[in-house]
Amino acid sequence: MKTLITLFLLTASLSLVSCNDGKLEKNISMYEKTWNEIINNGDIHLINASNFIDDITLVTSPENIVGIDNFKAYYQNFITGFSDIKFTVIQVFGQDDNIVKHWNFKGNHTGDFFGIPATGKSVDINGVTLVKMKDGKIAQEEDFMDNMVFMQQLGLLPNQENIAIIDGIYEAFGKGDIPTVLGMMTSDIIWNESSSSSYSDGNPYSSPDAVLNGVFKRLGEDNDYFKLENIKLSALGNDQVLATLNYDGKLKKTGETYQTTVVHLWTLKEEKVTAFQQYIGLGKQ
Known part of the structure; x- marks a missing residue:
């Protein structure tokens, strides 16, 4: 999975050439600032109609998460499930309303996380998010990460x-x-x-x-x-x-x-x- 992410980033960086008309820079600035406040500062209320479109969509399996309330409830699990969170954007680039974000998430699992009781384990995971913006707001996200490594770090899967x-x-x-x-x-x-x-x-x-x-x-x-x-x-x-x-x-x-x-x-x-x-x-x- 780590190799897949690296290849994806390389391909995306070659195909998505940054625009200098100010729109992309504005989108990236807004996006980074919003998620920094939500994850690192725990300000979940910034998932609102000012920053996200009403039918904000998280592309995920087995079904997408749609709407501000559902989107907020999903990410609330990360805020309550982990302490000492450090969310870092390693690299971000894009074209027009499309953004690619390479990120790192660190934290200690000290609370309930999607129904999983606290394990006390620390996680350190990298991932990539594909983002679509619309009229200066976040419209769609799709995350790519190694879920098996994440579960192993939580102690929920065997570590070979x-x-x-x-x-x-x-x-x-x-x-x-x-x-x-x-x-x-x-x-x-x-x-x-x-x-x-x-x-x-x-x-x-x-x-x-x-x-x-x-x-x-x-x-x-x-x-x-x-x-x-x-x-x-x-x-x-x-x-x-x-x-x-x-x-x-x-x-x-x-x-x-x-x-x-x-x-x-x-x-x-x-x-x-x-x-x-x-x-x-x-x-x-």
């Missing part, structure tokens, strides 16, 4: 990039590269071992050092060998990854070998692990 991060952690652990594993944790990580594990006596481990000393070092002290096998990863919403796997180890004290089925639930934020929860499934075999 998290799979690669957790896969890298398991790979580093398998190589004995513990510093890399610890480096992927936030300083205030909340790490919990299964309640049936002897290492749960330190729950919750609240720092990488605590995990190192309370879990990883004890694994090395207690086992002749300890391996992770048959790792399967699934991306979840809310920046979480679910892992199912087997432990294969041999206890130093008794010489007993064991295989254990376990589940790990990882929670991430900004490519770092903020929380870990272990669940032991079948016990020793």
